Amino acid sequence: MQIKFKELKLNNFKSHQDLQVNFGEVTKITGDNAKGKSSVLEAISWLLYGIDTLGSKTDPAPVTYEADETMVSLLLDVDGKDLLLGRELKKGKTKYLINEVPSKATEFNEILDQLFDKNMFLSLFNPNYFFTMHWEKQREMILDYVTAPANKEVLKELPEAQSNKLAELVKKQSLADLEKIHCDKKNKLDKQYIAAQSRTKTLKEQFEDQAPKVPQESLQAELSQLTKQRNEIEKVTDEALTTNSEFNNIQSQINSLNDQIEMSKNRWPSIRDEKIERTCRTCKQPLDEKSVAAVEEDKEKRVATYKAEHSDIVNKRNALKKDLEELEYIDVAEELEKSRALQDKINPIEAELNKYKQLEAFQEQIEQAEQTEKQTRDDLNESIFILDSIKDFYAKEAELQAKKVQSLFDNLSIKLFKKQKNGDDKPTFEIQMDGKDYSKLSLSESIRAGLELREVLSDQSDIVAPVFVDNAESITKFKEPSGQLIMAKVIAGEELKIEEDK
Ligand SMILES: Nc1ncnc2c1ncn2[C@@H]1O[C@H](COP(=O)(O)OP(=O)(O)O)[C@@H](O)[C@H]1O
Ligand SMILES: [Mg+2]
Structure with missing residues (x-):
């Protein structure tokens, strides 16, 4: 973007009752002190934004002479298109003119905002302006126009x-x-x-x-030792119990046979003493020989059966008695006690293993x-x-960005970050020239610093705008800036003179 000033008219602006400035590529404003050189710079700031060169609201109505209204108008060329802006102040009321058309403040401001950013324009136009802004704003402006390093680079x-x-x-x-x-x-x-x-x-x-406090292995070793002992004892007691139960079994069989023998003996007298009847039970007639013989034979038969049965039981009992004599009842009470004692030791070990x-x-x-x-x-x-x-x-990005920013400057050093105690970077913005803060610079040094800075802004933003170097007599030489140069220089004893180089 290219912004050019063509023509400035002042009426009743501070000490200027009627002044016209035609701008060239270089415009020189000369004259003694208090001839109204700086007022030209102020007139442009006031026209555009209603402020003085340091950004404060200002009232430029003349105080040394009578005047109805204060008026400033500027003919600009923005990318080849003319724009005539005017501001009037009458009895404390402001009027705005766009291409001679009375306009509202909002329309006027809008047209300006659409053309360029206020802070950017003023920073390019007035080398002091940038440093009047808050440091965060200064920092933001520099970073807005210096592209951050790409993620890949970082x-x-x-x-x-x-x-x-x-x-x-x-x-x-x-x-x-x-x-x-x-x-x-x-x-x-x-x-x-x-x-x-x-x-x-x-x-x-x-x-x-x-x-458990005892290791598993020793518990297991102890357990197998004890179970072995217990099993050995159990083998003995188990055998003994088999024998003993057989013994008991035979004994009880003998007992029961003895009972049977006793009962059989009791039956014997009635069988032995049975009388043979010789008469019929019903007709009471004597029985014949044959019948008596049959009855006798029957009795003998029953006697024989009884004897056979009896001796059978006795024989059975005697055989069992003989068997019993061969068996021996074994007393294992001691072993059982031992086995129980072992089991008592085994139980807690098994519990531990569990x-x-x-x-x-x-x-x-x-x-x-x-x-x-x-x-x-x-x-x-x-x-x-x-x-x-x-x-x-982020630290690396900051470092790279700081380097990138720094590389744009020749004499100024720019600090964008401050290391905190915890090692983090904290945004800051400090500008120094030859190791001195801006506030410590002399008039000539601050002008040079301002010019270097506005050049970087102009380069990075691709906006070419006029620059007004006031008090230019204080610097012997400076690099030619981009855009139109307006220089105000004091020359002792001379009236205000404005010359333009085409
Ligand atoms: N509102 C005003 N009305 C009339 N004169 C003013 C007003 N404000 C400032 N002046 C005077 O205008 C004169 C020109 O000032 P300035 O432009 O700063 O001169 P220069 O920059 O040439 O030294 C000074 O004498 C100053 O006192
Ligand atoms: Mg001055």
């Missing part, structure tokens, strides 16, 4: 691990979002990690408390807790690594 400067990690992450999310996400994650994981650590610790302590089995499940819980702890720690470290990488990225 990543290249980071250690490989960080660079690879961020390169992969920024494919999906912005660094600012990643920072928020991992900040939040880190806070959560910090807490989760503490909780996970204490869970493992508690479980381990509980395990220690519950774990604990080991239960502890296996416990052990699994501990392993799981350790796993969770490790996973949480890994996740936490990942978030910390990403946050650190982002921090380093």
